[in-house]
Amino acid sequence: MMRTFGLGLFALALVSPLYSFAQEVGRPQYSIDMSYPYDYSSIPVYSQAHEAIYKHIDDNLPAHVSNLQRWLRQPSISAQDVGIDAMAQMLVDDFRAMGFQEAELVPTDGHPGVWGYLDSGAAKTLMVYMMYDVQPVNPEDWQSPPFAAELVDHATGKVIMARGATNQKGPQRAFLNALESILAVEGKLPVNLMITAEGEEELGSPHYPQIVDKYEDRLLTADGVIFPMNMQSPAGDLNLFLGVKGIAYWELEARGGSWGGPVTSEIHGSYKAALDSPVWRLIQALASLTSPDGNTALVPGFYDGIRGPTEEEQSLIAASLLNNDSTSALQEAFAIERWIDDAGPQQRVMELTYSPTLNIDGIYAGYTGEGVKTILPHTATAKMDSRLPVGIDPEEHMDKIRAYLDANGYSDIVMRRLSSYPAAQTSIQTPLVQAALGVSKKYAGTPAVNPRIAGSAPFYQFTQRLKLPMMPWGMGFGNGAHSPNEIMLIEPAKDSGAAGLADIEKAYVDFVYALSGE
Amino acid sequence: MMRTFGLGLFALALVSPLYSFAQEVGRPQYSIDMSYPYDYSSIPVYSQAHEAIYKHIDDNLPAHVSNLQRWLRQPSISAQDVGIDAMAQMLVDDFRAMGFQEAELVPTDGHPGVWGYLDSGAAKTLMVYMMYDVQPVNPEDWQSPPFAAELVDHATGKVIMARGATNQKGPQRAFLNALESILAVEGKLPVNLMITAEGEEELGSPHYPQIVDKYEDRLLTADGVIFPMNMQSPAGDLNLFLGVKGIAYWELEARGGSWGGPVTSEIHGSYKAALDSPVWRLIQALASLTSPDGNTALVPGFYDGIRGPTEEEQSLIAASLLNNDSTSALQEAFAIERWIDDAGPQQRVMELTYSPTLNIDGIYAGYTGEGVKTILPHTATAKMDSRLPVGIDPEEHMDKIRAYLDANGYSDIVMRRLSSYPAAQTSIQTPLVQAALGVSKKYAGTPAVNPRIAGSAPFYQFTQRLKLPMMPWGMGFGNGAHSPNEIMLIEPAKDSGAAGLADIEKAYVDFVYALSGE
Structure with a gap:
């Protein structure tokens, strides 16, 4: 029955939730139909192999690592206005070096944004959201200086340690590395590319809407938005989410x-x-x-x-609950002895989502x-x-x-x-997500897909304002966002299942091809 | 009618308070009989003049100021254990120099206490409570260094500025100056003297009971306790209290x-x-x-x-309310727009007291x-x-x-x-208080006497444990306890009504004579 989702007709249909009232007052509680878990076998593994591009990545990996280091060695602390202008200019310069037809600073009432456009004459257009700012640092708390971006040994393998390593310069520059290799081998990308980057994400994105303002007509023509992100666990498990x-x-x-x-x-x-x-x-x-x-x-x-659980959301949650209890790791990490109302895994997930x-x-x-x-x-x-x-x-x-x-x-x-x-939600049935999931299966097996996380991000700007599907996506492992000793895994140890930089980039290559339909 | 208090029979008698319940729940509210305000005219002004001793004070005033400076230049920060032992030893040395038969450190589980005893062969024995410790300082906040104890010009006159100037080394050393002048002129005091000093008052007096333990049998034989204190306003008004x-x-x-x-x-x-x-x-x-x-x-x-208002307390509060509203200064200083339940002056005082x-x-x-x-x-x-x-x-x-x-x-x-x-209360009818009030009238006119302040101090150790009347008392003005730029007024400006060091000491002289009955 869930294959009817393939038509996309029921994806956002409202269902009558089964809800009861918690205690004497009205906290609605939702339960779901566990009979129709999402069928991930319906998504084909991405099967094409772009060997020449992969080889270019492997041959140029030291230069690709250097690109990450170059970005990471440029401080860009938005809260303290440290290095912001230099970092924004570095993005502009990189876009120009890659042959973008448009690459410019975007003045706002705060730190400048960056706009980039690369016309490939393609049928589809990918929008990429980037943030070039980072959190402040207390250098004395770091094992390696936060803007040295040294390669250091870590339990998971060789990692790059720096403020911004995983949040978010590392995966973003890895994404650009992947595109550079496509351009080097093929001469052009299979999609057109629009990039909006802001320098105030760590401040709550107060002026990002001003960046969208300037390019809104064009952004409305895109097919979807990706936010490059290291989304694997050290073991290689991929946990994705489609909403916030x-x-x-x-x-x-x-x-x-x-x-x-x-x-x-x-x-x-x-x-x-x-x-x-x-x-x-x-x-x-x-x-x-x-x-x-x-x-x-x-x-x-x-x-x-x-808005209670849709059939699509029910199916994703059912599949997730049948597969594992995503809250049990929390229970261990924070020594939680009791959830609200002694809730079991399903009620926990429903509360977190709704x-x-x-x-x-x-x-x-x-x-x-x-x-x-x-x-x-x-x-x-x-x-x-x-x-x-x-x-x-x-x-x-x-x-x-x-x-x-x-x-x-x-x-x-x-x-x-x-x-x-407000909240933001993207359907699993959109071509953007289907493309990402097909590639995900190639590199990380079947992913766990949460319809929506309990946390927040201003993704409504894409899903509501621009009516675009949007998701954070990427292979790789990182840790320490907002903390000392932030890292991104570059070269995994033998027993680490997460992708290293080369595979992260190859997956981005596959993703843009999968999205293009080529 | 209030003269029946002279018998001391009704001083602690319980009266049936007129109380109502605030709101729907039970905060008792007391009102008082305003018909019998305390008659301060019943207390004779202390009339003796100890001219030779007064002259000794005047002639030796520079040396007396130096004594204050010597105490104040010795830091004694209990919270940081700075200078504590040296300060305690300075008290012992001063007691010995004055001819005390007993002067010794008193080990406790914290900072040491100091015990001093001067036997004058007198009928009455005065116990003096002292604290030799002070609050911490941030020297950069001070106009004059906190342990320089310089004489500086101030709106009220020439003052000594130092941590401990008024809380409490200044008035305590002034009290000892007064006794030195009596001894110099008369050869002996009109009372026997017991001094207990602690070095942890600013820590909440955790080990003071251990000091009392050691001398309890002897302290029980005293006639009352005084805590030397600068209790005048800059204008010279004297505000006293008999309980906490x-x-x-x-x-x-x-x-x-x-x-x-x-x-x-x-x-x-x-x-x-x-x-x-x-x-x-x-x-x-x-x-x-x-x-x-x-x-x-x-x-x-x-x-x-x-324990609701006694007749004595009612008479003191009535006199106070007829004279002035002690809470109006608060109202101005803190821009208070409304008291609890729109209480008037009487209700405010009753809440603060009961x-x-x-x-x-x-x-x-x-x-x-x-x-x-x-x-x-x-x-x-x-x-x-x-x-x-x-x-x-x-x-x-x-x-x-x-x-x-x-x-x-x-x-x-x-x-x-x-x-x-617990709370502590001393009756106005006790010889200790009557002596102090008679001298007060000589130097500062009729004082305002609050039966009990809203604040706290561990005076129960005297009133409950040793069953002694106790009061903080003294002429003089000080300011800035626990703050930067702490001062004690030494030489009042022409328009300042508060006593300077010489009169402060002369009042202490008169007080010990008044208490002795000589």
Whole structure:
């Protein structure tokens, strides 16, 4: 029956979810039909072999490694504006050297973007999303200097260690290496190429829409978007996802004022006897938002609008659950003894995929050091976020929370909205994903494909604004994004199943050919 | 009628307080009879003049200032163990130089105490409590180096600027200067003297009881305890108090465990969909402790045992309220727009004096920096304190909070008890206080006497353990305890009404004579 998906007709069809209410209040719970797991055998393994190109990659591997090092040795820390302009220019120069007809900086209200276009006279056009910025570093925490990009020995094999090695310069430059080898051997690519690169991904992509603005008419003509990424485990397992949740991120701040409390500064703690406390006010306001277990929001309309599991999503989740429990690794890593409501694997996955969350990322007020200090703080702040499934608009979501606080008498509590964007979803039936999966099977066996991860990324810009299928994809293994000692595996050890740089590039070669249909 | 207090019979008599319940739950509210304000005219101004001793002080003032500087130039930071032993030895040496029969270090499990005894063959014995330690410093924040103890010009006159200038080396050494002048002129003091000094006051006096242990039999024979202190405002107003609230200080920590949540470390915030949050758990547990306005505790028995206003206390509060509203300065300094329940001055004073508080001194969990970081923290901590009126035992108080958390299913939340001691109260009718008030009227006019401040100090050690009247007392002005640029006024400007060093010392001279009855 699942083969009817091949027609693409049911991919986004709404089904009537089977849902019950968690506890006395309304957190919807979805269950799925396990009878129709997605049939990965229906996807043929990509069978063509581009031997001349593969040989060019193998023969030029030292130069390809040097390309990664050249990118990685150029710092580009967006938060500190370190090396940003030089890095952006390096992309422009590389695009020009590859023969792009268009390669230019794109001014924004923040760090510049980069636009590249390579017309191959092909029928299909691939859009590539890139980020050229990286997270800050504390060099003293690194085994090898973060911008030295040295090759070092690691449990998984020979790796390149640098800030940006895997997030995201390494796989992105590997993708360009692959294209260079195609161009060197064949003279042209089998697809036209549009690249948009931004220098503010680590800042939440505040000005990426301005880059899209400038090229929107042309981007709308593309056939799909790829974000080059090392997606294998050290053992070689490939875990893919076709969607992300949206996010709303805000701060709530209680501060002394006309309702009570000290206004200008903290006061001696003994005055609590006659003075209201902004900390208690924040705590009582926060407590009013959830059920006593902190897991179900009491905000009216909080769970309205969720688009429940489609047949396609049900089939992917069923296949995934039959294959393995993706949450069991988490359970081990974080010594988790109990999931919410003692949920089993299916309920866990459904909550992660379909439940809007109400999370406190941080809270602070008053004295937070060691020992005893007695003050009545004049301000208290909570940092909060909601991960939003398909169907919930992030601004409307925050409006509901604001309205609920107001209705409960907390209109003095300030809500500062820091970030928001909606969910994004791509269908497994799109040619982009089918091409990637066929190549995936060649290099990594049958992948695990999650319809949507619990985390967020602003992929709505592709799926909603440009109506393009989009996925992060690539062979290879990396680790340490946002941490010291970030690495990308270049030459796997004998017992490591993940691809090395040569196979990563060969898979990218195969992918553009698979997408082209040639 | 208030003169019946002269008999001391009603001083600690319980009265039936007129109390109502705040809101729907039980915060008792006390009101008082304003008809019998304390009659300060009943206290005669101290009329003796010890001219020869006063002249000795005036003639030796430069040497007396040097004594303060000698103490202040010796750092004695208890938290960092800087200069502690040298400072303790300086006290021993000074006591010996003054002719004390006993002067010795007192080993404790922490910093050493100092014991001094000077037998004058007198009928009465004065106990003096001293602290020789000081708070840490950030020298770069100081206008004059914190251990230079320079004389500098200030709005109030010539001041000595140093860590410990007013808290508490300055007034303590001034007290010893006064005694040296008596000894120089008269050859002996009119009272016997017992001094206990500790080097851990700024750490919460954890080992002071060990000092008392060693001399308890002898301390029990004293007639009262004084803590030398600069208690005037720059204008010269003298604000005294005869008691302090007790305190219980603890931390509550929620941490992932068998109830749920990540156990070993923070986890990606998106997993909130399937995982409990220790931050929400702490917030819901905290919220369960109070009424929605955060001002009334719901813990059973929280308000039981309060010893309401005695007749003496009512008379002191009535006099104080008729004279001025001591909370109005606070209202201005902290821009307070509203007191709890829109309380007027009387209710404010009654809450500050008689209500046990439930205050959050600080709270922290997760990410507390700028901008967006999305984590589900594995731990959350609140730092809390209760200021406890006479009648509430701090350990029993914390037991009740613990039991309430347990009864509400929060037995996993850790309660770390950091500090506790009960309230202390001395009667205005005691000879110690009457002596101090008579001298106060000579130097500063009629003082304002608060029966008890809202803050805490471990004075129970004197009032409960040794059954001695105790009060902090002295002329003079100081500022900046626990802050940069701590000062003690030495030579007042023409328009400053506060006493300078010479008058501070003369008042201490008068006080010991007044207490002796000679």
